[in-house]
Amino acid sequence: MKRLFLGFLVIIPITGYGWSIGCSIGVSTCIISQGTKIPSQQAIEIMDYCENFTYNDLGRQALRLNFSELAERSGGHDTPLVQAWFAYDYLRNSPLAFARHKEWSQTSYRDVTRACQQLSLDFDDDAKWITWFRELNEPSSKNSRYITRGWR
Numbered sequence: 415m416k417r418l419f420l421g422f423l424v425i426i427p428i429t430g431y432g433w434s435i436g437c438s439i440g441v442s443t444c445i446i447s448q449g450t451k452i453p454s455q456q457a458i459e460i461m462d463y464c465e466n467f468t469y470n471d472l473g474r475q476a477l478r479l480n481f482s483e484l485a486e487r488s489g490g491h492d493t494p495l496v497q498a499w500f501a502y503d504y505l506r507n508s509p510l511a512f513a514r515h516k517e518w519s520q521t522s523y524r525d526v527t528r529a530c531q532q533l534s535l536d537f538d539d540d541a542k543w544i545t546w547f548r549e550l551n552e553p554s555s556k557n558s559r560y561i562t563r564g565w566r
Contacts, residue, residue: 437544444544447536448511448529451544457537460508464530466494466501473498474523502526 437444437451444451452460467473476499479487488496506514506521510529515521536542 445536446542446544447533448509450509450511452509452533454543456508457533460505460510461530461534461537463501463504463508464527464533466497467505468527468530469494469498471523473502473526476502477518477521477523480518505530 437453442453444453445457446452447457467476472495476484476495479495479499484496484499487493502518502521505526510526510533512525512529513522
């Protein structure tokens with residue numbers, strides 16, 4: 415029982431850093447983007463948050479605000495700026511590849527938007543998608559290098 419508990423302690427942090435057990439054992443449809451296998455549902459959520467973050471470049475402003483400044487500007491209402499702020503809070507914990515800093519103001523808006531754009535491009539690229547069926551039935555296809563190595 416102790417070993418099982420220790421096993422979960424090892425697996426839980428791994429799942430929070432862009433690795434999906436569903437992708438690894440083949441029960442999820444996943445996309446390979448930025449060096450990580452991302453389950454399709456999570457990729458869609460990330461793209462939604464990217465859209466909120468990049469809307470009218472509000473993410474650029476959101477990165478410069480702390481929570482109290484955000485509350486003061488929004489007057490307690492759910493504004494696009496508030497949505498951009500919370501979108502970054504989600505994106506910084508996502509598997510997107512960009513430099514994260516403890517101080518949000520040091521984060522590059524351009525890096526975050528590039529990572530979002532790359533996910534969108536990968537999402538539209540059929541060669542980046544993997545499923546258990548594809549892995550079993552197409553090992554010699556031209557796309558097998560994406561499946562087995564996870565890179566372009």
